[in-house]
Every structure is written in C-alpha cells, then in structure tokens.
Amino acid sequence: MAVIRNVEQDEHIEQLWYMKEQGETSLDFLKKAMKRDFDARIIEELFLRGLVERSAGVATIKLTADGEARARQLIRAHRLAERLIVDVLGGADVEEIACEFEHTVSLELVNGICTLLGHPKECPHGMPIPEGECCRQATKSALSFIIPLSDIKLGESARIAYINCKNDQQIHKLEGLCIRPGVVVKLHQNYPTYVIECEGASIALDQEVVSHISVWKNFKGAEGTDEPKAADHKNKAGGLKRFFKAFFKSPSIK
C-alpha cells in the first residue's frame, strides 16, 4: 500500500515539474491536468514532507528545493527511459513503459543508462532531460554504445543516434543536408576540419557541430566499410599512401 502511495506522490511531483517548465503555479491548473488522479490528501502529505509550498490565498502551489530535486530524478529517469526505448529497442509505445520505469530504478542505474546513451540532452519528444552527476563529469565508459561522432576512426561509418543541439538554425541546416538520427555517415577527415560523407554528399563541419552529434559504436552494415581500414588511418601518412595508390592505379584523369 505504501508503495502505491509513493507512486501517486511521484505523479503529483512530476506534474508540478511540467507546470514549472510551462511557468504555471496555480492549483486549478494542477487539478485540471491531473483530472481524476488529483488527490488533496497527497498534496497534504507532500506539504508535510516539505516537498511543496503553497499559498492558500491565491491558491498557488509549487515545488520546494527538495521537491525539485526529487522531481528532477523522476523526470530524468522517465525521459532517459524514453530515449532507451526509442533508440535501443526501436519501440514506439514509449509512455507506459517509461512511467513504470521511473519509479523503480535506482540513481546509479539511471546514471548508467545515461552514460550508455552518451548523455543525451533531450527526450524523443524534444523535452529537456535534467542533467545528472554523470553528465556533469561527462563520464565516458567502455560500456557506452553511443559515442560522440568525433570518437570514431577515420574511414569508418556510423549510424547517427541523436543530435544534441539547442540551436534551431543549426538543426535545420543539418537536417537539410540529411544529417539526422538513423542516417549512416562516414568520417573522412578530422583535421583541420571534420569532413563526413552523408547520403552521397561531403560535408565539412567544425568541432562545435560535431560535438553535438552522437553515433552508435561499432556500427556494421554500411556497404563495404567493415574491413579493418583503421591501421593505415592512424598515422597522417595514410592519406599520402592512399593518394599515391589511387594516382598510380587510375589510368587517366577524368
């Protein structure tokens, strides 16, 4: 019974977080948003636990600092779960599983998932995922199967997992060049400027833009990119070798 009470409390806290995102503080709004799930007794409990503060006169309600900390954990777990389901499991029915998930996982597990996914900043709906300790330390783990695009080897291909970017213009420009989640890109060059190949076009990107793009590690499946080419790309002379090889192979300049 107590567990269920906790879940109900969490639902109220989450709703208060959504209201905070929208800049709402009225109790009526909360009642409307929660519909039949709204329970005045739970608000009372939250108040006693010091998670919410309210003013009776104008009927406003909002989270205290403690309440916000709790809400941040919940939302973080929820939205990371959505990412996990959409990116990894390819599922579409996100909401229900994510709702179950957020109440049952531990903080460490959430941080683990966050690291695996390469610290995503937005859920699949485009809502912000609150930062965790692991994001602030930018933990990189051998376990991560989503890594920054800049970490793949030259000449390798990778499928884009997501793009963490707040600048609308930048997203639209990338999108216009078909650089988007799900697309396979090949890294051609990483100095002095990144050059990737995407849907038949070569595109130059700066460090800043590349740092926003996360890809699947060890992607296999793009045609003819599986062979271990990495060895001759490790040194810069690789480019030279390739160039002369091509030069002597090709019969004419066309």
Next chain:
Amino acid sequence: MPVNHTENEKNLVSGLPGTANMKKVAIVGLPNTGKSQIFNNLTGEYNIVANYPGTTIEMKRSVARINDKLYEVIDTPGLHCLYVHSEEEIAVRDLILAEAPEVIVQCIDVGQYKQSFLLTAELLELETPMVLVLNSMDNSTRKGIKIDSLKLEQTLGIPVVESMSMRGLGKDELKAAIVKARHSTLDVKYGFRIETAITELAAELPFQLEFKHKIASLLLLSDPFVEKFLEKRFGAERGALIRLEANKCRRQVRGNIHQVFMDRRSRWVEHVSAAAVKKENTASEGFSYHLTQASRDPILGIPIFLFLMAVVYLGVVYVSGALDTFINFLVVRPVTGAITALSLPLFWNDLLIGNHGILTLGLFNAICTVLPILSVFFFIFGCFEDSGYITNFTVFSRRLFEKIGIPGNAITSLVLGFGCKTMATLSTRSLTIRKEKFIAVFLIAFAIPCSAQLGISMAILARVGLSAFLIVFGVLALCEMGAGMILNAIIKRKEESFFIQAIPPMRFPSMRAVFQKTYHRIVDFLKEALPIFLLSAVGLFAFDKTGLLGLTKQALMPLVVGWMGLPKDIIDVFLLAFARREAAAGLILKMVDAGALTYVQSIVAVVVTTISFPCVANVVAIGREMGWKTALAMTALIFVSSFVLVGALNGALVLMMGK
C-alpha cells in the same frame, strides 16, 4: 543590372520592364545544383556558372520563349530549405512569397537526391505547379545511383526531366515540362494536431496573402524572418496579432515541433526514394575522389596549394607577357608609327600618343597592358572556380584563418575577393553573424588585390624579381592578419557561430565553360572599364596641360616623396587609381619598364595601390551590405591606415637594403 531584393521590395515586385503579363518561372534548388546552367540554356543569356556553392548571389531575370509564349525566367541563389538561415536565402524565399511564380523548377543533383527531396517536400507545400530537373545524371551513374524519372513522376505527380545541362541536353524536354507543370499529388502530412494548428492559423492570416498554408507552418516553427515579412507587408499591429495567434496555436502541439516536422519530411523522402531510386553497389572511388581528399588534407593540401599558386604566377607572368608582346607588335607599334608619320601639331600628337595621351594611357594601357594579364588571370581563376577547389581549400585552411580572426564561413568570400572585390563583398550575404560579416567585408576591401590588380602587380613584380613578389604578398598577408586579429579583438561576438558547409567534388573543369566564362568577364571588363580608361586619360591630359597637375604634385610632394619615398611622377598613378585601380597599376608597369622606379619604390608603389582605397564599386557594395555609414567609415579607415603602413614599409625597406 540585377536588382537588390533584400532592401527594396518595390524592385522585387516589378521585375523586368514589360514582363508584367508574363508567367513567371523561378528556378530554385540547393546550392551548386546547376540552376544557372539551366537558366542559361532556357534563356540563351549568360549567368556565371561555377563549381562552388553560392556562385549566383543575386537574382537574374530574363525571358524565354516556350511554345510561342513568353515566360519570365528567374535564376536564384541556392536554397537549403524554406526555414531560412541567411540573407541570401531570405531573398529567395521573399521572392517566391512576394511574386508567387506560376511555375517552380527545382534543380536536383542526383548525387545528393535525398537532400534535394527534402527541399522538394517543402516546395510542394507552396502548392505551386512544379517541375523537377534531374541534373548531372552522368556523374551519378558513376556513383551507382539511378533515379527512375518515370517512377518519380508517377509518385509525385509532377513532371520530371532528365538533363545534362553542361552540354545543353534536355532543354526541349524542360520547356515541354514547364508547360505541363502541375500540383503534386503527394504532400507531406504532419499529423492531426499540427495540421489542425496550421489550418487554424492559416485561417487567421490576411485574406490577400498567398501561400497561407506554408506561411502558417513557418510561423508555427517561429521563423523570425517570416514574422518580419508579414510586419512589413501588413503593418506592425497586424504582425503582432498574427504572432499572438501563432503562439496560441503552437501551444496546442506538445513537444518539439521542429522535430516532428523534420521526422515527417524525412519519412516522406524515404518513401519517395524507395519508390524511384535504385542504388547499385558503388564503383571504386576514382581519381577525382582522391584528389578531392588530398586537396583538403592537412599535409597533402600544402603542396597542392603551392602548385596552384605557381601555376597562377607563371601563367600571369609568361603567358600574358607573350600576349602583351604580341599585341604590342600587332597594334601599338603600327598605330604609334602611323601617327608619328602624320607629324601632327604637338597638341594633337600629345593628346593621342603623348605621356598622358588617350591612346597611350587609355586604349593601349587597357588592351595591351591590362587585357592580356586579365584574360590569363580570368582563365585560371575560372578553372579554379569550376574545379571545386575553392571550397576544399576552405576545409584545408579553416583553422589557420580562424586563428587570425577570419571565420571559416568567410573564407570562400575572401578567396573570391581575388576575383572581384565587389562580388566578394556581396557574397558575404551568406554569413549570418554580423561580426563575421563585418570582418570579412573589411578584409576584402583592405589588402586583397582583385584580379585586375593582382595580375598586374604580379607582372610588375616579376620584372623586379621574385623576392619583390614575395615581400609584397608577405606584407599584404601580414596586413590582413593584423587587421583580422585587431577586429576580432575589438568587436564583441553576440551570436554563436557554426560552420557547416557542403563540399562539391572536384572535377576537371570543362574547357568550354571556362572559355565562355572568361569571354564574358573580358567583355564585361571592356564595357565597364574602357570608357573610364579613356576618360581618365583625357582628364589627366587636361590636368597636365592646364598646369594643375604640376601644382598638385607640388602639394603632395612631402607625403609622396618624403614619407613614401616615391618619385613625384607616381602622383599620376594615384590620380588614375581614383578612377580605376588597374589603370593605375598599368601605369606603374610602364614606369618600371622605363626604369623610373627602384626596387624598393616598385614594392612600395604596388602595395600602396593595392591597399590605399577600395574601388568605387566596392564601396557601393559595402554600402549595400553594411549601410552607408559603415562603408564610409571603412573607406576612411583603410585610406588613413594604408598611408601610415606604406610609409612604415618604405622606412623598413630602406633601412634593410638601402635606397
């Protein structure tokens, strides 16, 4: 003369004279997909074609006859999507929104069909009849991409034409398709909530507005330029109301609207591609692929760059030298001989072939000294443009430039400055950040020699010695770096900049296209510059005869002789430079040939004519891009700093190697 569309909406609506009743055909597409070539094929006119994104900076209009009916055809700069990023893209969108062309022709580079289809998806939302042109089919078969144009036509429900525009193929098919252009049957659907929001918002838009549907969806995406567009057209009050309404509708849609739009569009693209595109296993990457990679490689890029510079230097010095001698032999000597033989009165003799004569300083200067150098330079520069090297050079050199305050996005403009500073200044329109734009415009105006000048400076310095060449270009490079760093430190950055640039593959330039381009540039040069050459010769002649020239020289003596260490006759050069810089440089060339300038003086003279002041056309371009106050301030700043710098340079050189 192209019209300025960004600032002057009146021009925007009126278009060419006498075209009021014609149907309009707008040619649009991603950058570097062959729009200008299609325009040229359709209209028989010539608009510069090259292999880098952003060749066409301004709209160009002309008339084409299709089925005995006249159409107004408009060539536009490249467009990525209708949610715009840069001024040049706004210009294209505003053109479409304001003029509502009857037909939109979209050029598609088959090698990058998906990117193009994304734009198609957006253009279809305009609900204007469309035609698709599939370009560079030959290149893409090598890449293993085959688009079934018939299937594509069936899928989209609009005419699709295959074209190899470089060879002028597919022209008649395109004309036939323009007549048959129709609405598509396959629109992108954004889901119930967004569609409802768009419809509701569209219903609130002013009655007389075209493209309500598309404008409503842009408003939902909070595109700032479309809000401005509406404000300009319907007043601030109405604009504010519309914005309120848009905010209301936006709230109905949860989550990131941008994300939803993009997801739906890219699903649409996948659907269309699956229906009409066949991808075969790609052939091995050929020579051009490896050359492209090498040209932007941090190590291999250096010898390639130096090799190309050597080609320019040798071409300008030797080939144009030979041309010069040839024309001299063919025209100048016989004509001068004939006039001398006539033994005219002294005044007439002087007016024609004296030191400041119309023929000597005007015609001969233009066609014997300047023209050969220019033609060779235009030819080589044209090859560069066509080969796709310039953008690859940007990738190769970006970090270096950014260290000295030149943003990566501006490098192409700077390189274009070596062709024509005016066009380069206009091309900075694609820069979205004001600080970057300011720095680029200033640096283009400051110490970059334009083609006319560069060629002549090279020829001058080749006569004095390679070391002089290296000193001058070293000094100019230092000036640019210094200016870049100072400006970068002074101007505060407001927005965050990012660098995303599609790179065209390198190819062997088509000689036919390069010759055509060189020819058109030379003709333009002659039309524009020859009258000024002649007039300034007459002006200088009159100045000399009335004795004013002597007085001016006397007045400027301390500055020119004392501070800059130049002979006082160089004042002729400065006066000419006000009219046209290459005329002035041509005169220096003659002075060098006559032995009137020493080693140090030649260097100083070339530097001062290069940086002293931007030409009139350049100042006008700056005014248009940055406003007149800025233009005048920049000109004054350049003028003053150049004289300070040149004096210092003279001092340093004299100190190091004596007079």
